[in-house]
Amino acid sequence: MRITKPKYYDAFRCIASECPDSCCKEWDVQVDETAAAYYRKLPGALGDRLREVLKEEDGETVMTIIEGRCPMWRSDGLCRIQAELGHEALCKTCRDFPRLIHDYGDFQELGLELSCPEAAQMILEQDAPEYVSGECHGNTPAEYDEEAMEVLLRTRDRVRGILAERRRPVEEVLALVLMYGYQAQSELDGAPEADFDADAALDEAEQFAAEGDIPAMLDFFSQLEILTPEWSAMLESPAPAKWDSCHLTLARYFVDRYWLQAVSDYDLVSRLKLTIISCLMIRTLGGDLRRTAQLYSKEIENDIDNVEAILDGAYDCPAFTDDKLLGMLLK
Numbered sequence: 001m002r003i004t005k006p007k008y009y010d011a012f013r014c015i016a017s018e019c020p021d022s023c024c025k026e027w028d029v030q031v032d033e034t035a036a037a038y039y040r041k042l043p044g045a046l047g048d049r050l051r052e053v054l055k056e057e058d059g060e061t062v063m064t065i066i067e068g069r070c071p072m073w074r075s076d077g078l079c080r081i082q083a084e085l086g087h088e089a090l091c092k093t094c095r096d097f098p099r100l101i102h103d104y105g106d107f108q109e110l111g112l113e114l115s116c117p118e119a120a121q122m123i124l125e126q127d128a129p130e131y132v133s134g135e136c137h138g139n140t141p142a143e144y145d146e147e148a149m150e151v152l153l154r155t156r157d158r159v160r161g162i163l164a165e166r167r168r169p170v171e172e173v174l175a176l177v178l179m180y181g182y183q184a185q186s187e188l189d190g191a192p193e194a195d196f197d198a199d200a201a202l203d204e205a206e207q208f209a210a211e212g213d214i215p216a217m218l219d220f221f222s223q224l225e226i227l228t229p230e231w232s233a234m235l236e237s238p239a240p241a242k243w244d245s246c247h248l249t250l251a252r253y254f255v256d257r258y259w260l261q262a263v264s265d266y267d268l269v270s271r272l273k274l275t276i277i278s279c280l281m282i283r284t285l286g287g288d289l290r291r292t293a294q295l296y297s298k299e300i301e302n303d304i305d306n307v308e309a310i311l312d313g314a315y316d317c318p319a320f321t322d323d324k325l326l327g328m329l330l331k
């Protein structure tokens with residue numbers, strides 16, 4: 001099996017007590033069956049505590065959050081389970097976080113989640129991350145439509161190339177990503193591979209752009225599930241930032257994370273718009289870009305209901321029509 005990961009992936013280390021946020025705050029941690037069974041039988045004080053705080057919710061075992069924190073969190077920033085039993089005793093969610101594994105059967109792509117502050121720093125300091133690939137033991141068959149995957153891999157390379165274009169203003173590059181994404185969707189639907197004329201696409205985008213509706217976009221996000229008071233406050237008092245090349249790095253992160261997922265249902269457009277909407281929101285909220293992006297990811301990407309609401313909203317939310325998205329970028 002071929003495994004590809006950004007070069008910085010292996011350098012990630014949790015900074016525990018130094019972390020300005022924490023993955024042990026606010027989130028309900030889902031505990032996998034193996035770990036839950038182990039915790040329920042564990043003798044001693046730690047076992048007793050675990051039995052008190054594990055609860056069943058919608059058929060899943062989750063760790064109850066107490067006063068906004070995981071009850072296993074210690075005041076030195078370390079996890080009690082890890083400190084007393086070692087890393088291997090953690091449940092899968094905590095063992096993996098913030099590592100992402102996209103498994104397609106005969107190949108895997110690894111990455112880091114933007115919702116971890118330390119990972120966010122590593123992600124955002126790379127204009128264009130380098131990737132390393134290697135073979136590992138075991139080979140499972142491809143679990144996807146090979147023709148569709150070939151189109152998605154090829155078009156993702158192309159969109160990465162567009163995002164690497166640093167001579168144009170950031171907002172124009174993002175508009176080009178949106179325009180090219182529609183061409184990529186056509187190719188995914190069976191259209192022949194075609195050239196992409198960026199100048200012509202930009203002219204078309206400028207003509208098509210309508211007045212954007214930032215209040216409607218903010219209103220849409222206000223109605224999603226919200227975890228932290230900080231996020232609510234940002235939604236109420238946005239302080240739009242200037243476009244910055246870091247927004248292209250962010251777009252690259254979203255493309256890397258979501259583009260190939262279209263192989264599951266052939267819907268590239270909603271993932272493409274998720275990328276553009278995410279960049280628009282992070283820029284609209286302003287503040288320290290790294291912190292805003294990390295919080296965005298914590299609030300949105302780590303809540304599957306929120307991600308799905310945006311994927312649906314890409315088609316039915318009036319704020320997210322193509323002309324308005326282009327307007328928010330170009331007008």
Ligand code: SF4
Binds near residue numbers: 013014021117
């Ligand atoms: S968010 Fe990241 S750096 Fe912070 S405690 Fe969790 S894994 Fe460590």
